[in-house]
Amino acid sequence: MPNRNRIAAVLVGLATLPVTACAETILFVGNSFIFGGNSPPVQEFQPETVTDLNREGMGGVPALFEAFTREAGLSFDVSLETASGMNLDFHHDQKAALIAGAWDHVVVQGYSTLDADAPGDAGKIIDYSARLARLFHAANAQVEVRLVATWSRADQTYLESGHWFGKPIETMALDVRAAYDRAAAHSSYIRAVIPVGQAWNRAIADGIAVRNPYQGVGTGQINLWAADNYHASVYGYYLEALVIFGSVTGYDPRSLGREEQAAAQLGISPAKAVALQ
Template identity: 45%
Template sequence: MPRLTLFRLFRPLLAASLMGAALAASAGGCDRSADPLPPGPQRVLFVGNSFLHGHAAPVLRYHADRVTDLNGTGYGGVPALFKQLADDAGLQVEVSSELVSGQTLRFHADRKLPLIAGQRWDAVVLQENSLLDPHHPGDAGAFVAAAGRIEAAVHERHAGARVYLLETWARADQVYRTPGGRWAGQTLEAMQADLRAGYAQAARAGCIAGVLPVGDATLRAVQDGVASRNPDGPIDDGKLRLWGSDRHHLSAWGSYLEALVIFGRLTGRDPASLGADSRAGRDLGLSAAQVEAAQAVASRQLRAGP
């Protein structure tokens, strides 16, 4: 058979082979490592909404001057709490945020990608809308696609960056206060299972270093008897308030727990090593016992895995 004919026959196979090799090389070039960030200065970016910037004082504007807010809105929030925890542990981190209240990752992918991918980051934390999809609660399809777009843009700029997904928490208002809603009349466990599955799906679909199990940690606080299960139910003496007054966002204690889980997973440090005198906890007005309770829950969750 003439060589030209052979080439024409095998050209589609060759092209497919080369494309597959290119995709494999691209996937292999990014960092899927679940290990802590390496020593030395680290640049960390947080992308999400009010589940990261916080809903009200003392979290919303907490040390806003120590976080580079790419949107210029002046939020401190959980990124600033993470910065304080890192400082307390003697770690060098520069923290930036790109946070817009109530929005999805699709919004950030559509409108904020130049801000997100315009700089070189060592770690990027992505947080999706608390319902996964506000129009179709519990559906992770749009989340998976948007996280993939952002992750690819980040890795195009710096293949060694680690991209994490921050798993959000079951909302008491959705379970106890939203008649006809997706999780109405169910349990916190049921909603958290849907969120966990959605984040796991998004992690499998892209070059993701790991899921930060914040939602699982908040559920653990309830299951371990540290925090109240139903903020509208009978008062549980001695138990902590996990959610704020809207039964949606976390309380100051819950936000401290959120920051501890992020800190522990990204740095590899045991949150309990920060001790009862944790500066971030004191700044939020928490007692030593409340600080230690949050640290213990975070430690147990991180030892348990994602």
Template identity: 55%
Template sequence: MRNLPLALSLALLPSPVAAKTILFVGNSFTFGANSPVRVLNADRVTDLNGEAIGGVPGLFSRFAQESGLDWQVSLETSPGKTLGWHLAQRGGTIGRAWDHVVLQQYSTLDPDRPGDAATTIAEADRIAALFRRFNPRVALTMTATWTRPDLVFLAGRRWSGTPVAAMAGDLRRATDRAAARARADVAPVGQAFTCAINSGAADANPYDGIDYSRMPLWSYDQYHASSYGYYLEALVVFARVTGIDPRTLGAAEGAAGDLGFSQAETAALQEAAHAAIATDGACGR
């Protein structure tokens, strides 16, 4: 190009590829309640509510950067809220063109009728329509979340006395129905929890004492996730959205080190995430 005019030489250079944009919409299961994950990597994401949250989106951003991907990551979260609430109360904030959106519903689907999928199906359809209004080609992913021990191992609850896989399985089936209506993919996060349990890497019942050789996936309230659980959630979402095998991040992955995980623990979580994606959740049944 040395004999060409400078302006023409610059015009012939390849244009830089724009970063992909991704928005996470959810509640405490997305922002990482009861865990240092909540603030970790907050400098790597844009919190549309200005609350300096990192959460699962911050972990996603870290994984993307470590994998050589260019993603601009944003989040809009509020504790204990449904997708319908985000649409009604934050529609003006989240309603813009995104390349990808990750949606996380309330932990029991319907706060008033635990396990009932009807509201989730309707709300997913409506919020998907909002995003497609701004970008008809937006990719959507819905997270199917985890079994809550407080609803399984305590008496008088919706899933009391059922196997640890049952609640996650019910949530997955409901999310599949909602995703079919919304034309979205599903990230089998809850089933990845059960995959980790079935592999022997994680403890199944926090109420009977944590096996010292196994990771606790839940926080002290046996409702929200622990740092291990949120890390596993982020791995599954990252793998589903990008198509990258989470095991490629390696046992020395940086965010896991920041959270104090051993390399063996990190590798086991990455293996559980891979298994959940590779089997479409079958390892968690």
């Protein structure tokens, strides 16, 4: 009888323990636009909070995403596989064994001009995003695969050598978005396109960010581009991470507010953090 009482007491105790939900897993696949190229504070941001499958010690946008989820009270186990200057074919052909796993979420980002050898050509993005989505779906039929439509490059728009030279700064981002929309329509395994480039366009249209960095930055404005007018600045990557956070989690990035901690660590003022949110 005493033994039964002890067993009953243990069972009651177990029943009152809080239930801890398992962390959702997410993999980021991409290039320097994911790991924070040309922006050391982002690239080196809290690498200990994420798993770099290539063991290069990157933090980048995935670490910013992870920080946002913690602040929101969410639990995500974040991994990344990135390679500078590479498109989706590289990750599929060279890294399949490394990235093929039962992920809950996968965020995929391709080359900034869609194709390094043929800027504006969506063929490779459409083909290999579908191949990667099939790879992830084979390991977990419930995986949510999202594609990141990135920003207009100032060097591709304002320099004569650029594929989008002479067009409004918004155009490249819209063309990239259209290409990723075609890719998503091509595969039933792709859940959505994340509109990072359009968020940049919105920041420019609202006067938060400078339109042409070659003409300097106005008082009170921010520059979304790094010094090369190609990669993102701290502000640009912060905005990218916010958009991805909102898309994947369904949380409104504005809920992070003025006291958002990653912004403070990156040197972004509370007012500018709120403006970007």
